[in-house]
Structure formats: C-alpha cells, structure tokens
Amino acid sequence: MKPTIVRTIERPDGKDVAVLGDLGVATVHEAQGRRGLMKPYLRPVFAAAKTAGPAVTVLCHPGDNLMIHAAVELCRPGDVMVVAVVAESTDGMFGELLATSLRAHGVVGMVIDAGSRDIAKLTEMNFPVWSRAVSAQGTVKETAGSVNVDVVCAGAIVHPGDVIVGDLDGVVVVPRVRAVEVAKLGIERRAKEEKTRQRLSSGELGLDFYGLRAKLAALGVEYVS
Numbered sequence: 001m002k003p004t005i006v007r008t009i010e011r012p013d014g015k016d017v018a019v020l021g022d023l024g025v026a027t028v029h030e031a032q033g034r035r036g037l038m039k040p041y042l043r044p045v046f047a048a049a050k051t052a053g054p055a056v057t058v059l060c061h062p063g064d065n066l067m068i069h070a071a072v073e074l075c076r077p078g079d080v081m082v083v084a085v086v087a088e089s090t091d092g093m094f095g096e097l098l099a100t101s102l103r104a105h106g107v108v109g110m111v112i113d114a115g116s117r118d119i120a121k122l123t124e125m126n127f128p129v130w131s132r133a134v135s136a137q138g139t140v141k142e143t144a145g146s147v148n149v150d151v152v153c154a155g156a157i158v159h160p161g162d163v164i165v166g167d168l169d170g171v172v173v174v175p176r177v178r179a180v181e182v183a184k185l186g187i188e189r190r191a192k193e194e195k196t197r198q199r200l201s202s203g204e205l206g207l208d209f210y211g212l213r214a215k216l217a218a219l220g221v222e223y224v225s
Helices: 014-023 025-031 066-072 096-104 119-125 176-201 212-218
Strands: 051-060 080-085 092-094 109-116 129-134 151-153 156-158 163-167 170-174
Touching: 014 025, 014 051, 014 163, 014 176, 025 163, 025 170, 025 176, 051 066, 051 109, 051 151, 066 080, 066 096, 080 092, 080 151, 080 163, 092 129, 096 119, 109 163, 156 170, 170 176
Parallel strands: 051 080, 080 109, 092 109, 109 129
Antiparallel strands: 051 163, 151 156, 163 170
8 A cells, every 4th residue: 555644534422432431441342342343462552541531543564653643633622532553563753752742632541452662651641552562672763654544552443533442451443433332332331331330239149130041051061059
C-alpha cells in the first residue's frame, strides 16, 4: 500500500463514546458478542489508566515513529491514537515528549502495538497508554507509513473513527457504526449484572440461578461423599 495520510474521518457521537467508556472494557466486550478485544499482551503502563475515544490510526515501521508525529496534527480533542506496526516490535516508540504533544491537541490516550518508554513521567502526567512492551530502546524517523487507514493492532481490526475503550482489563474496539447499539446493549447488560450481583451477595448459588445443576448432570458429573 502506498503511504497515505487521510485528513478527514467520521467520528461517533460523543455521548455514545462517554457511555462506552463508563461501561468499561469487560462489559463492552460482552455486549458486542465478545468481539473486538485486543490481545492481552497489550497492558496499561499504570494501573489507573482509563480512556475512551474515536481512533486515529497510524501504521508505522518497527523502531520508527515518524508517522506518529505526522498523525498529531490530524487529532481532535477526545481522540485516542492507535498505532500498529508492519512487523513485530518492542522498541520504545512512544514516550513523554510525544505524550506532551498529544495532550496539547486534546488526545486522551494511546494504544501502541510496540514499546513505550518514560513510564514514570507518563504516570506522573496521568496520560493513559497501552503498549506491547516497555523499552528504553530509541527509535528513528525515517520510513513512511500511513495515517487514518484500516489497521490491525494487537490482533484487532481498527477502522479510523472506531471507538477505543481501554482500562485495566485491556483494550476493546467498537466499530463506529455500532457505537449506538453497543452502548444500549452495554447499559442493559450492566443492569442485568447488578441483579446477578445482588443475588450472589445474598448467598444464592450460581449453580441454581444459572441452571447449571442440569448441565452438570447432562455432562455425567456425579456427586460423591
């Protein structure tokens, strides 16, 4: 693919993004049929990291963060930058200085399928980052890539403008065209989970209200004393 920078993308309604962010990764993942979850090696650089926003996508070469710099001017307040690489990399392609630049343009998070660095400073800044690795290995700015094209990041397809939700459980992608639907499904699931929580806290067994005793019997499980 020829290196390309797409200037304009469609973004979802901010209200739906806020709902998805409040629901959190686990609930959103379940609500959309257990789809869109990035691989679990992608971890937040500090425990309190949490974000939700439309994706500005970046495709880079390993050890080269040129296109991250190119993408900054296309970001709007509330966006989350998603960086994929054309081959596996753990080099520290993102750190405090780029975070400072992103924050100045209103970006609320970074997801990068490579390494991050300056973790203490990122934590102090409270700038949420999910990365494949932590590495002080430096990078160059030499190779052309693309911005705002479809990418695969940590095993998940991300289209520009898709909703990215990140927290301690990981990162999940919600297609932009499904944001309204998944937000509604997530609210319904949260209400259902609250009822389940109340029943469990009262001492009721999941074996009973999930109907699992019949399943155990069907599977040939025998109780012995």
